[in-house]
Amino acid sequence: MFGRRKITVGKKEFSLAEIKEMRPTPDSDGVTRVLSKELWNDPKIGSLLRETGFTPDDPRNIKRSEEDYIALIDASWKRLEERAEIFNREMTERHGYCRAVPFFIIDRPIWEGDHGAFLYASMELAAFDDWNVLMLAADGRTKKLCGLAGYPGPVPAITQTMTERVIAWQARLESALEAFGITATGGQGGITQEQYQAEKNALRQEIVDYVVSMKPRIVNELLRIQSEA
Secondary structure (H helix, E strand, O other): OOOOOOOOOOOOOOOOHHHOOOOOOEOOOOOEEOOOHHHHHOHHHHHHHHHOOOOOOOHHHEOOOHHHHHHHHHHHHHHHHHHHHHHHHHHHHHHOOOOEEEEEOOOHHHHOOOOHHHHHHHOOOOOOOHHHEEEEEOOHHHHHHHOOOEOOOOOHHHHHHHHHHHHHHHHHHHHHHHHHHHHHOOOOOOOOHHHHHHHHHHHHHHHHHHHHHHHHHHHHHHHHHHHHO
């Protein structure tokens, strides 16, 4: 409907300064873990991990494969196609005609770039889900009949703003990871697994809420610019 999806998971992986040796490669059993299974055999680190109730096969400790992320992306794309079809059908029934297409607040260059892994793998977000999508008019007739802002194509100013936001969000997660890494390696001043997960969940919700809050501002600005053209 909108052209072939061409989204890739970013190549950059996160690492902790404290636990770089815990490389994100498969363990001896073929499973890739955030914290290597062998760590539970370490007298100091293993006891700390067990005290927190953390286990090698805790779902939070299993890293998804590239195939897992491709499947998640494909599912998100299919959901978007279904939502767009419903949107256009309902708007056509209401106004007699509608041809709307999706506009992504966090746009493709960000998802496909260095920060894609943060959004997909760390935050478990998908570009095509509703929180990141605006339906905008693909032609003048749709703008007139349906009252939608016109699809503007790529907007560098929005991409720049969102890139800066994503970089800041990523830095916050890295800071939390470092703090958890200090705890995992027996250092002082770290945070627990539960505190890290709470921070991660709060950050994910903040990202979604911020992007959703951008939607009416973007629509209003597009309508203003297009009315003056």
